[in-house]
Amino acid sequence: MGWLHTCFGITFSVILFAVFWTGTLTVFDKEIDQWMKPELRIPITDNVSLDEVVLPRLAELDLLPLSAVWIGMPRERVPVIRLHYKDANGKAHEEGLHPRTGEVLDLTDSDAGSEFFFRFHFMLHIPGILGYYIVGLSALAMMTLVVSGIFIHRKIFQEFFTFRPQKKTRRAVLDFHNLTSVVALPFHFIIPFSGLLILITSYFPWSMAVPFEGDIKQLDAKLAAYEKPVIKPANEPGDPVGTLDRYIDRANSIWRAQEGEGTSDPDWVAIFNVNDAKTYVVVERFFANHRVALGPDQVVFDPNNGEMIDQFKPLPIHAASNWLEGLHWIQFDHWPLRWLYFLAGLSGCIMIGSGLVFWIESRIKKAQPDATSVRVVRAISTASITGIILASVGFLIANRLIPKNINLDAIHRHELEIWTFFFIWALTFVHAVVREKSAWREQCFAIAIASVSAVALNWVTTGDHLLLTLGRSMWSIAIMDSVILVCAATALWSGLRLQRRLRESRNVAVSIEG
Template identity: 45%
Template sequence: MVASWRESMRWQHTWVGLVLGALLFAIFWMGSLSVFDKEIDRWMMPATRLEPPESLSLAPALASARKVAPDASRWRLMLPTSRSPQMRLYYPDAGGDLQFVDLEPGTGRPLPPQGTLAGSEFIFPFHFSLHLKAGQLGYWLVGLAGMAMLSLLVSGLVVHRKPIQDLFTFRAHKRLGRANLDLHNLTGVVGLPFHFIMTLSGLVIFVNIYFPDAATLAYDDAADPQGRFIEEGLGRFSRPPAGEPGTLAPLEPMLERARAAWSGEGPAFVRVWHPGDAASYVEMRRSNQNMVRINRDQLYFDGGTGEVLFRFEAMPLMKTQRFISGLHFIQFDHWPLRWLYFGGGLSGCVMIVTGFIFWLQARRKRHAGQGAFRLVEGLTVGSVTGIILATLAFFVANRLLPLEARFAGYERAALEVWVFFLVWLGAFVHGWLQRSDAWRGQCWAIAMLAVAAVALNAVTTGDHLLKTLAEGYWPVAGMDLMLLAGAAVAVWSARRLTQHRAVRLREVEFG
C-alpha cells in the first residue's frame, strides 16, 4: 500500500512538474529579479541615479504637478526612499489612464522621460500577472502554478525518502546526469521552507481574486458587500468636489502630524484629491520601509485647513494578511535578507530546470525521435535559457534604443517589451529546431548579451564599473557585477555541455 501510494506521488510529481514547469520557471525567475526591482530601475533609468535627499519638501513637487497636470482629478506623489531616490508624480489623463513623471526631489524639476517600464513596471508585475490582463488570466495562471508548486513540494518529500541525506549529497565530479539529480534534490530540500512560504503567501495575497465571493459571504447583510469589505479591511474615505475654487494648505504640517501619529514613520505617498477645489483633501499612507508589514494605515486631511478628517488602522486579521504580503514582496530595507530571498528564488529556478533535465535524460534513448519528447525538449530550452536570454535582450535594448525611439506606432517602452517577447519566442523556435544542441548555443548567447549590457551601460551613461565601485553606487555596480557573474556561469555551463556532448558522441561511436 505504501509503495503504491509513493508511486502515485512519483507519477503526480513528474507530470505536474512537466506540464507546469515552464510557467513555474518564469514566475520564479521574475520573482528572483523582483527582489532587486528598484536597483534594476536605477540601471535602466540613468536620469534617476540620484542621491537620496537629506530633507523633504513637497512644495516644489506640487508646483510641478500644477504645471504638468493642472486639470487632473488627483495627484499622487510617491516619496523618495534610499532605493528609489526620485519622487514620482502619478495623475490620470483626460481619458482616465494613469500617467507618471519622475521629479528631482530637491527641486521638483521633472526628469527627462526614460521610456522604459524597467524593473518595477515590467519585471515585478510579470511575476504575479504575466502581463495577461484579459479576464485577469495572468493572476489565475499564476494561482494555478502556485497550487501546483505546493503539490510538487509535498510529493517531492514523499518521493525522496532521505531528505537529510540529500542535504549532504552533491557529486559535482560525477557525470552530468548524476550531478544534475543531486542538484535537484539538494535545491529542493535546502529551499523547501522558502519555496513553501513564498508559494503559500503568494496565494494568500490574491485571495480576493481567487475567491471573489468572500466579501459577499462575510457581509451578506450589506447593500454593497465589496464596498463594506474595502471600507473595513482596507480603509476608505472620500468626498465629492464642491465645484468651487479653493486653496490647498501647505503639506509640510500635515506631513509632521502624520509622522507624529506613526511614531516618527513618514508616509510612503501623498495623494491630493480634487486639487484646486474647495473640498480638496489629502491622503497619506504610512511607509513600510522599517517593517515587514505592508501598511494600510492612513490619514486624511482637509485640503484647505489641514485638519484630520479620517484615520484608519487595519484590524488584526488584515494586519496578518498585510504581514504575509510584506513577507512575500520584501519591500522593506533589509539587505542580508534581500540577498537570501534572491538566492532562494534562484534555487527554485535550479530545482525546476534540473527536474526538466532529469526527465529528458531518462527518456532520451527511448523517445528521442518522438514528437512529444521533442516538444518537451524545445519547451524546456525556451522556458529556461530562453527567458534568461529574453531578459538580457530587454536590458540591451534599453541601452541601445534612443529615448525618442518609435516604430509602427509603438514608443520606446513598448519596443523594449516587444524585444523581450520576440527574443523569447525565438528561443523556443531555436530549441525545437536544434533540440539538445540549443542549450550550448543559448548559453553562449546569454554570456555575450550579459557582457554587452555591461559595456553598453558604460558607453551610454559613463557609469562604468570602476567608477560606480569607487563611488560606492551599488545599485548600478551591483547590476553590472551580477551580469558579469551570470556571463561567467553561462560560459562555464556552455563548456560543460560541450564536454558532455563530446563524451556522448564517443560513446555512440565506440558503442
C-alpha cells in the same frame, strides 16, 4: 505521489520557471529600473520639501476636478519623487520629479523591472484575468509539488547535504534538484502560498462579495471606506492645498509617539477631491521600511483647518496576513535579506529547471532520443530555461540600443522592448528545435556574450562603468552590472561543462562503435 509529482512537474514547470525567474528579478526591480532609466541615477536627497518641489508643479497642472493626486516620497532605491495625477481630460499621467530642484525628469519610456518583470511575475503579460488564473494554478501546483516531493524523497535527512557532480548527468542533476528543493523548502512553500493570499480577491472576488449580494462595486466601496474615510466632495471650488510638509511632520510625530524614534517615514502622500472645497490629504505608509508586515498606516488631514480627521492602523487580526503579504512584496529596506531572497529565488529556478532536465534525461534513456516527443519537450525545456534568461538579457540590450526619443506611430518605445523580449524567447525555441542537444550549450554561450554586451552597452550609452559606479557608491547600477557579469561567467562555465560532457559522450559512442 511520484506520479503526482511528475504529472504536475511536467505540466507546470515551464510556467513555474518563468514565474520564479521574473519573481527573482523583481527582488531587484528598482535597481533594474535605474539601470534601464538612467535619468533615475541621482543621489538620494535628505529633507525633501514637497511644498517647494511638488506644490509648484501641481499649480502648473490642469488637474481633473475631484480626482486624486498621489505623491511617492523619494527612497534609497527610488531616489525621485513620483507624481501620479489625471489631467482635465481624465488622462492619467506619471511623472518623476527631481527631489531637490523639482524639475520634471524626461524618463526613458521603459517598463523595466517594476512594471514588465513585476507584471509578468503574476500575470505572464497576458491581458485580462487569464494570466492571473494560470499563475494561481501554477502556485497551487508548486505547493503540491513541494509536499509530494517530501514524500518521494525518502532519504531527506540522510542526503540533505548530498551533491555528487562527478556522477553521471542524471544522478548529478537529481542531486542538484533534491539539494535546491530541500535546503530552501520553507521558502519554496511560503512564496506560492503568500502569492495566492495576495491575489485571492482577484481569483475569487465573488466570495468576498457574498455579504453584498454579489455586488463587487459595493464591496470595493466598503473596503475603501474601511481604510480611510470617504469624504464626499462639496462640488464647490476650493483653495489648493497650501502645505504638505506640515502634514508629513505631524504624521511622523504621531507614529513616533506610538512606535518610537526608529519608525519609518511615510512613503505616499495623496490629495483627494482635488480643487474642491472638501479636499483632504492622506499621509500613508504602505510599505513601511523597517518591518516585514505590509499594511497601510494612514493619517488623514483637512487642509481647510489643518486638523487631523482620522487615523487608520491595521487591526491586530491583520498582523498575520500583513506579515505574509509583506514577505512576498519585499519592500522593506534590508539589503542582506534582499540578497538572501535573490539567492533563494535562484535556487527555486534551479530546482524547477533541474527537475525538468532530469525528466528529459530519464525519457531519453528509456525512449529513442530522436523521438519527436522527446525532441519537442527538450526544445520547450531549453527555451523555458536558457531561453527566458537570454530573452531577459536581450530585453536589457534592447533598452540600451533603442534610441530614447524614437518616434513610431503604431508602437511605443516600451512595447518595442517587450516585443524584443518575446521575439528572442520565440527564437530560442526555434533554435532549440533545430540544434537539439547542442542548443543548451549554444544558448549558454549566447547568454554569456549577451550579458557582457549589456554591461558594455550600459558603459557606452551612459558612461557609467563598473569601476565608476563602485567608486561613486552608485550601488544600484554596480549591483546590476556585477550580477549581469556573474550571470555571464556562470553561463560560460555551464556552456564549457556541457561541451566537455557532450564530447565525452561522443567519444564513448565512437569507442563503442569501434
